[in-house]
Amino acid sequence: MTLLAIRDLYLHYRSGDRVVHAVDGVSLTIENKGEAVGIVGESGSGKTSMATALMRMLPRNVARFDGSILLDGQELTILSDDDFRRQIRWKKIAMVFQGSMSILNPVLRIGFQVAEPLLAGGEVSKREALQRAESLLERVGLPAGIAQRYPHELSGGQKQRVVIATALIMNPDLLILDEPTSALDVSVQAQIMNLLKDLKEDPGISMIFITHDIGLASDLCDHIAVAYAGQHAEFGSAERVLLDPHHPYTNLLLRSLPRLHETEPPQAMPGQPPDLTRPPAGCRFHPRCPWAFEVCFSEAPPEYPMADGGHARCFLNDAAVSGDRFQAHLRHWAESRV
Amino acid sequence: MLVEVTGGHVVFSTRKGVFRSGQVYALNGVELTIRRGETVALVGESGSGKTTLGRLTLRLVEPSQGKVFFDGKEITHASESELRPFRQRAQIVFQDPFSSLNPYMSVRELIEEPLIIDGEGSSQERRSRVDAALEAVDLLPASRFAAKYPNQMSGGQRQRVGIARALVRDPDYIVTDEPVSMIDASSRIEILALLDRLQRERRMAFLFITHDIATARYFADRIAVMYAGTIVEEAPAGAVIDTPMHPYTQALIAAVPEPDPANRFKRRPVVPGEPGSADGRVVGCPFYNRCPHRMTGVCDTITPPLAEWESGHRTACHLYDSRYATLEPQSGSPLVRTDLQYSPMNGR
Ligand SMILES: Nc1ncnc2c1ncn2[C@@H]1O[C@H](COP(=O)(O)OP(=O)(O)OP(=O)(O)O)[C@@H](O)[C@H]1O
Ligand SMILES: Nc1ncnc2c1ncn2[C@@H]1O[C@H](COP(=O)(O)OP(=O)(O)OP(=O)(O)O)[C@@H](O)[C@H]1O
Numbered sequence A: 001m002t003l004l005a006i007r008d009l010y011l012h013y014r015s016g017d018r019v020v021h022a023v024d025g026v027s028l029t030i031e032n033k034g035e036a037v038g039i040v041g042e043s044g045s046g047k048t049s050m051a052t053a054l055m056r057m058l059p060r061n062v063a064r065f066d067g068s069i070l071l072d073g074q075e076l077t078i079l080s081d082d083d084f085r086r087q088i089r090w091k092k093i094a095m096v097f098q099g100s101m102s103i104l105n106p107v108l109r110i111g112f113q114v115a116e117p118l119l120a121g122g123e124v125s126k127r128e129a130l131q132r133a134e135s136l137l138e139r140v141g142l143p144a145g146i147a148q149r150y151p152h153e154l155s156g157g158q159k160q161r162v163v164i165a166t167a168l169i170m171n172p173d174l175l176i177l178d179e180p181t182s183a184l185d186v187s188v189q190a191q192i193m194n195l196l197k198d199l200k201e202d203p204g205i206s207m208i209f210i211t212h213d214i215g216l217a218s219d220l221c222d223h224i225a226v227a228y229a230g231q232h233a234e235f236g237s238a239e240r241v242l243l244d245p246h247h248p249y250t251n252l253l254l255r256s257l258p259r260l261h262e263t264e265p266p267q268a269m270p271g272q273p274p275d276l277t278r279p280p281a282g283c284r285f286h287p288r289c290p291w292a293f294e295v296c297f298s299e300a301p302p303e304y305p306m307a308d309g310g311h312a313r314c315f316l317n318d319a320a321v322s323g324d325r326f327q328a329h330l331r332h333w334a335e336s337r338v
Numbered sequence B: 001m002l003v004e005v006t007g008g009h010v011v012f013s014t015r016k017g018v019f020r021s022g023q024v025y026a027l028n029g030v031e032l033t034i035r036r037g038e039t040v041a042l043v044g045e046s047g048s049g050k051t052t053l054g055r056l057t058l059r060l061v062e063p064s065q066g067k068v069f070f071d072g073k074e075i076t077h078a079s080e081s082e083l084r085p086f087r088q089r090a091q092i093v094f095q096d097p098f099s100s101l102n103p104y105m106s107v108r109e110l111i112e113e114p115l116i117i118d119g120e121g122s123s124q125e126r127r128s129r130v131d132a133a134l135e136a137v138d139l140l141p142a143s144r145f146a147a148k149y150p151n152q153m154s155g156g157q158r159q160r161v162g163i164a165r166a167l168v169r170d171p172d173y174i175v176t177d178e179p180v181s182m183i184d185a186s187s188r189i190e191i192l193a194l195l196d197r198l199q200r201e202r203r204m205a206f207l208f209i210t211h212d213i214a215t216a217r218y219f220a221d222r223i224a225v226m227y228a229g230t231i232v233e234e235a236p237a238g239a240v241i242d243t244p245m246h247p248y249t250q251a252l253i254a255a256v257p258e259p260d261p262a263n264r265f266k267r268r269p270v271v272p273g274e275p276g277s278a279d280g281r282v283v284g285c286p287f288y289n290r291c292p293h294r295m296t297g298v299c300d301t302i303t304p305p306l307a308e309w310e311s312g313h314r315t316a317c318h319l320y321d322s323r324y325a326t327l328e329p330q331s332g333s334p335l336v337r338t339d340l341q342y343s344p345m346n347g348r
């Protein structure tokens, strides 16, 4: 059965007398256990907002929150806050927050911090909770005895492992990771990525992996969603999105990456990210898109379905609208494949 | 040679608890040279001493051993008053856009401040120099940006202000220190392209401190790789990335994720263990305890010198020393072992 199906999710914030369209019609599916979906995109594209909507950990200034979130066939949006907290948050869906390494409590022993959600639930004894914390700490690759230590005695990579263990303590089916390695060195990052690969396989945790680095997403994710201005400009299998992108933004994102063994410098992304209180009319990407044509300025492209089950929100995929531009751009894309 | 450090050691004293004090060996015999108009990138893990080395070349710290030269003149132990003319020619740009600018100063005040400190020019002259610096970093129109405060600008714009603040003194040498940051790759490329342009226009020398070795390739002439307070490899940028020699550099490069959908089916080769420590003096090679190729009896007793085994490509590793060629490294090639990786079973 489909693990997670998000349909037409909206999350808007009030900001003064304006509305921030942080999540503005997002759909996303995770079919299987142990599958990882990457959400990549620039700062401010609404990645964290979508995650907080899934965790229902919303700020007070929410202006709009609706859509459908099916987890294992259960509609989550109709649950009361109490039921959501009792049944879903941490138990079914857990999250490693952006920058959470730095919010470990400095005066609590590691083992206790990891066990805390279990203790708060009050369903197991303290002894049992601590035991489970210790075995999880071992599972995420930390040396024995770390449960007795304090956060300041740990390296950055070790702290991130602790945070991951904390998220796993209630045996969730879905783990959301928001930029879990962005404060770490590449070598430590690689160690954490290997750990996440292990957890995907055994016990088969499904993941939503949020990052601004599409290269890093390819290290873990079976599917990739490319977030732009509160929507997903493109979604599909990692193979399709990385090797055969059908949205100009994805294409430019790939070309803005530095490549180790290429002598051509990366190309900076043109323009600035849009102001989400006033998303551009027409295609949201049109002000920055080198390939924009008439219709892009006035009409919003729908999600054109792709053969891999994904989609791309770009008129170039509609030969009836874009005419021979379509072929030209496909050729261009083909030439700039990774 | 514009910048030169020979045998540089820096030791910091720290307080550990109330009665114990400790020593941090931040730099352990570093050799570094930068020519006029050249960009050298300094890469390496957190705590390896990159910032300390940058500060040493600027004489913001004093070495406990070794020498520091600028433009042929020794400044190892020069006093602050002796350093005055040098201070104007060598600048540091902190690339953390959120903590490095005083939030209560306008952009004009921020950029003018160094000139006031130097006692440079009339207020009219200073005004036009600030405008010129803003124009050089593409903050246009200059007069509009000069009136802003840091919180009214984006991260990228704040970084540009930081650069303008260094440029206004018209330096010969700039150190840019980039934190492990969350800044989007594309906005970082923009800043680097700007620095690259400025450097070509003004023939400044750059020490470019970064965690991103892939980007370093495009913006640096040479890359120096640091590990635990020493430079373990140093060569033209392309050579370091395409034919890395030191086992640490090899591991560093293997860890960079490039976008490839096949990545997820492979585990990444990683060096086991924790980052190098600066807590004690190391005997032998600082990478010994994590190195997949260490030769016991040599690597743990003799410190490998940074030697030029190939033309223009220097590395501090005994593997390339013919005297030890008969010894069997702990593993054969390929040099980066893929079997020594994190596994939940061996719990590294
Ligand atoms: N509580 C809030 N109130 C008002 N606006 C908010 C709030 N939280 C986020 N925003 C705005 O919503 C938009 C999306 O923010 P979000 O944090 O989801 O982006 P992101 O993709 O996670 O960015 P980053 O990569 O920087 O983490 C941004 O314009 C942001 O400024
Ligand atoms: N003023 C200081 N007092 C005591 N120890 C210091 C001081 N400055 C740096 N150190 C220590 O010296 C070592 C090298 O630090 P340095 O900041 O140069 O590393 P780095 O390579 O710049 O790291 P990062 O990538 O995290 O910026 C570290 O162990 C650090 O904790």
Ligand code: SF4
Pocket: B246, B247, B248, B285, B286, B287, B288, B289, B291, B292, B293, B294, B295, B299, B304, B316, B317, B318, B319
């Ligand atoms: S000197 Fe020895 S321990 Fe050090 S990197 Fe070379 S082989 Fe490894």
Ligand SMILES: [Mg+2]
Pocket: A047, A048, A049, A098, A178
């Ligand atoms: Mg975010």
Ligand SMILES: [Mg+2]
Pocket: B050, B051, B052, B177
């Ligand atoms: Mg530093």
